[in-house]
């Protein structure tokens with residue numbers, strides 16, 4: 001079923017662009033109904049306006065509490081007709097009340113192989129630590145930061161000569177593939193959560209690409225589960 005997406009974002013919005021591209025090109029069965037930001041100068045808002053996506057932007061500091069801020073967002077999201085919340089570089093933690101309003105329908109992308117390097121600088125922290133493999137994780141959101149059940153991960157090597165400037169574009173290019181893919185699986189109702197584990201059900205449609213035909217290796221990168229359409 002077509003996902004009706006509300007995006008929460010605080011930054012540049014390159015993942016939002018990848019999701020919008022995938023949906024416009026028919027690879028992702030989703031419609032982005034609204035983009036919400038806690039930062040009125042976030043570049044993602046300009047990207048949204050250029051593509052005629054409605055935006056909502058308020059600072060949480062204008063509300064008496066974070067719960068009140070989240071309540072305001074909930075109202076906006078419901079009025080927009082969204083049933084799925086996509087976090088794409090959203091810098092605030094969500095309240096329990098918000099998370100409970102969308103059970104199994106809030107996803108996040110994080111630029112490391114969780115549970116390693118949670119937090120706001122996942123990519124930089126992996127590099128600074130000296131890790132030789134890092135990557136990207138898409139996961140369901142629970143009440144702990146960067147903690148919910150993992151849907152898909154993609155791994156990328158870190159070379160000894162890497163800097164943040166050349167590592168992050170590699171990380172981002174993985175993000176642009178695995179986030180739309182995870183959302184497409186959600187749209188196809190193929191994700192089942194059991195405790196911490198997420199099972200990807202087979203695609204029952206005729207001519208569906210099976211996981212074994214999908215891409216688990218992208219050059220030096222490993223992706224699990226395998227990509228199907230991205």
Ligand code: GRF
Pocket residue numbers: 009010011012013014015016044088089090109110111175
């Ligand atoms: C991405 O690296 C994502 O993994 C992290 O925040 C960044 C957002 O980038 N959660 P963008 O705003 O989508 O360009």
